[in-house]
Amino acid sequence: MRYHGLDLNLLALLEALRIEQNVTRAALRLNLTQSAVSAALGRLREHFGDPLFALVGGRMMPTALMQAMAPRLEEFLAVSRVLAFANASFDPAAASRRFYVTASDYVLAVVMPEVQRRLLDVAPGIRLSLNTLPFHSGQADRLAAVALEHNNSDFVILPDIHRSQAHPCAPFFQDGFTTIAWLDNSLIAGELTLAQYLELEHVVREISPGVPGSMEAEFFIQAGFERRVAVAVDQFGLIPEFVVGSSRVATLHSRLAVLYARRFPLRLIKPPLDLPATVQVIQWHAYQDADPAVTWLRQLMQDVAAVI
Structure with a gap:
């Protein structure tokens, strides 16, 4: 559908490019070929008389015009999604x-x-x-x-x-918190005291160097305790890999600790500090x-x- 010379179908493509900042990833997101996305971007650039994106450090960064249009584009597509699925009835078995x-x-x-x-x-x-x-x-x-x-x-x-x-x-x-340790960790005989816990080396999640990326880390900081961080990763999923086969421990959300204990040779231990439960919404x-x-x-x- 065209409106004032603009193919409105291309607006979803424009938003995908803004989010992904990469033609290949935008194509995957839209289930299109890379050449189709590149051709569509060319048509958008011609319509708006602006490059819309500039390649900076391997990423497609929005131009000033694209940045100015982004809030309206987001709103338009959000309303469009609502209208597209504005059906009073919903049959899960038949839905696509x-x-x-x-x-x-x-x-x-x-x-x-x-x-x-x-x-x-x-x-x-x-x-x-x-x-x-x-x-x-x-x-x-x-x-x-x-x-x-x-x-x-x-x-x-x-x-x-x-x-x-x-x-x-x-x-x-x-969810609460649970400490995990390798089953063959000889430094841990039973329950951990706070002194033992702080003496051990830890595997933690960080969102950037030195910046905690988990709730339990913030609780320890607030309580005034500093752990000996041996390994920091940016994903929870990497943590057990650096606990198994070592004397290190890690403290995780309890549901995640139980999940990992089914997949890895891990022992589940109650943390020596009373950590408040977290609520996900x-x-x-x-x-x-x-x-x-x-x-x-x-x-x-x-x-x-x-x-x-």
């Missing part, structure tokens, strides 16, 4: 739709495999694209808004303290609050989270 879910790799690993198994049984046409939460120091209060408003996520799951006040929210699950865009498919899938994910 892709949903984008953004969360930490911890939440994705613990919850989403079972969600996918249930979808295969009751809604085989529902497809999921899972993305890790792009946590950046100093932007915690914008995590949900960025995922929903700028990255086209249908759902974002994150700690309650980082929820967005601009979008609907529901409880997802609560699920959020969706305000525009999608009345979308029956969004409501149905959110309830399914909440049901799974309640029993894992």
Whole structure:
């Protein structure tokens, strides 16, 4: 469809390019060929009389015009998605739709495999694209808004303290903390005292060098205790790899620790410090609050989270 000479179908492509900052990744996101995306970008540049993106350090960075258009483009596409799925009825068994879910790799690993198994049984046409939460120091209060408003996520799951006040929210699950150690770690005989715990070397998650990337790290800092960090990784999924075969320990969300103990030779130990439980919430865009498919899938994910 053309409007004032602009093919409106190209706006979704423009948004994919803005998000991915790469023609190849945008093509994969849209299920198009790289040449098709490049050709479409050429038509957009001709229409707007602007390059729209400039290659900087291997990434396609938006021009001033593209930056100025971005908020309106996001709003237009958000409303378009609502209109596209504005059907009062929703039949999961017959539905064909892709949903984008953004969360930490911890939440994705613990919850989403079972969600996918249930979808295969009751809604085989529902497809999921899972993305890790792009946590950046100093932007915690914008995590949900960025995922929903700028990255086209249908759902974002994150700690309650980082929820967005601009979008609907529901409880997802609560989790405590558990320390993991290699089964053959000779330095650990039973329960850990705080002194023993602080003497051991630790594997932790950091979002950037020296910046904690987990809730338990913040709790230890607030309590005034400093751990001996031997290995820092940027993904929860890498932590057990550096615990097994060593004398190191790590303290993780309990559901994740239990999951890893099924896959690795690990011992589960109660942390020597009383760490408060964390609450995860699920959020969706305000525009999608009345979308029956969004409501149905959110309830399914909440049901799974309640029993894992």
